[in-house]
Amino acid sequence: MVPIDAVFALGIALFVLGLFGVLFRKNLVVMLMSLELVLNGLNVILAGLGFHLRSPRGSIFAIFVILMAVAEAAVGFALILSYFRQKKTYDIDKLNELKG
């Protein structure tokens, strides 16, 4: 039996790791992968809490999030691919055309 605190610790660690990856990495692919980490950190907490509370709702939420993540990854990679075809780069710093 894993203590619930450990579950929170792992989930938050994954979440923060992913968040930092999204905020500070310059590579689009890596950013998208970091986003997956954020989602998965959340999933860990959801599933762990469901197990802890003896309720299937946590797992159900987690499965929804995974589905959404799949869709998000598919759209995200398609965007990145078409971006790469235009700019021949993954660098996020080149993607600032909406600058004021």
Added chain:
Amino acid sequence: MFAWIPLFPLLGALANGLLGIKFFSRKAVQAVGVGSVALSFLASAASFVALLRGSEDVLVARLFSWIPPSLVPLADGGTAAFAVDLAFRYDSLAAVMTLVVTGVGLLIHVYSVGYMAHDRSFARFFAYLNLFTFAMLVLVLGANLAVLFIGWEGVGLCSYLLIGFWFSKDAAAAAGKKAFLTNRVGDFGFILGIGVLLFVLGTIDLGSINRLAGEGALTKGAATAAALLLFIGATGKSAQIPLYTWLPDAMEGPTPVSALIHAATMVTAGVYMVARLHALFTLSGLALDVIALVGAGTAVYAATMALVQFDIKRVLAYSTISQIGYMFLGLGSGAYAAGVFHLMTHAFFKALLFLAAGSVIHALSGEQDMRKMGGLRSRVPTTYRVFLVGALAISGVPGLSGFFSKDEILASAFASGPTVAWALGVLGAGMTAFYIFRLIFLTFFGPERMDEAARLRCHESPPVMTVPLRILAFLSAFGGFVGLPHLLGGGAWFGKFLESSTGRHAGHLAAGTEALLMALSAGVGLAGIYGAYVVYVRKRGAPAFRLKERFGALHRLVFRKYFVDEFYDGILVGGILRLGRLAGGFDLKVIDGLVDGAAALTRRLSKISIFFDGRVVDGAVNGVGAVHRHASRLLRRVQTGYVYNYALAVVFGLVIIMALVVTVF
């Protein structure tokens, strides 16, 4: 049938005027110009024969309805159905007029072929002549005053065009203008006269007016007003006092024009009109006396001016004014047929005199001053002979046409006109004979006074000019026999023929009185001729010079045409010009000033408006823009465009919201 008469000259005018000037050869132009009048003359002759044979006295041809019937209010408070047709009326008076217009007109057209042979604007000349003939025929054929007025104005217009035919000459252009404007003054009276008739009778049909006037459907006062107003029109068209001044100046036009318009046809329009509306004038009575006095006065007055002129055409011009005065004297005495009779004989002999004078001018390369003529008897024998016939006719030598018509007028004036008018008429007859033979003696007798160059070129005119002259001479000599009086074994057929349209002349004289009057008028004419012979042939003009010296002031007065032109110029024309200048000044100073002032004010206002617009309105708009620009310059820095900056902001925002949620709840 008779409705065709005016059509041919109209077609001729259109053909020559629209096409002839550019495309026709001279031969074609003269064929169209002369041919159309010849056809018209044939139509007139055929209509005349038809009228004689037919039983109807009056024929009317309605072409179309011009003004459809409409109710008009009348002076007496009632209403009448007023309608105007474009209609022609043919009766004995119209027959005489159309025959004279087309007959004399035809001869003058033929003559013009020779006279104008060297002119550049040959086609234009014939187009105008034909147009004039058309207008004159419309005038004499019109069945109502509206149609008559079309012709009335048409001849005025053509007169203007033909007098100013050589418009590059200042004098000719001015003379054309003067003729037109003077006629306009008369026409104004004429229109008013038509208006009075319309207001009183509700009709302007010539037949109806005569019938209604005969029945006494209008008061004497109304008849007098209408008659005098119409007569004002006649004084303009027929060159009577006070509107005669245009005719002498009209001699600036080509000589055939003077013959056609200012002797034979147009100037007789007034005479025709009065004869046409005889019942109206008879009803008035007063108008007849005015006409008789004006006519007799003009006859003597114009004759005095003819006595002293040296321009051969001007002598004839004053003579024309004087002779038309006789016609009016006849009309004013109630002898309408006598007036029209003189109109016809005058058309013959005056056209003859003008054309013969044109032949003289032609022979002398354009010289018109009689002081530079003389001795032409042997150089232009045909012209001399026909001129002599015309002069004898106008002088009233017994047996020639002028004698019969003038005698009839004087007899009527004695019988039923004002006595003073008759006396003036007799005086004028003597002066007529004197001035016309003065002209003959100065031109054809005595020493040759022309320039050497003109003497060498002097020649008789070609047959195309002399043949019409011979025909006119024949008519001048024998044309009077159609009106041979009873006293001399004739039947006064002319007067009888006209009775159906001008009525019977009431005045009648005993045979002895008539014979005495006849002898008197013949004697006066012969005395005039003898006087001219004594002064200008036997004494070679010496008495004339003595008279001129003795009565210098009087001679100057007459020679300068009584200063009437100066009077008209100074008082009327000058006054109108001054008024015009005054109005012009007012326009310039006040009206223009107001307009300019308004414009300046508007400009000043608009300057303020521009300032307000530029500084305030635009300033506000620009200010708003500037504020936004400056604000956005600061704020845009936030929008870096980097995804991670936005993501960081989102995270911070989330953290703050969560912190708030946690602390508040």
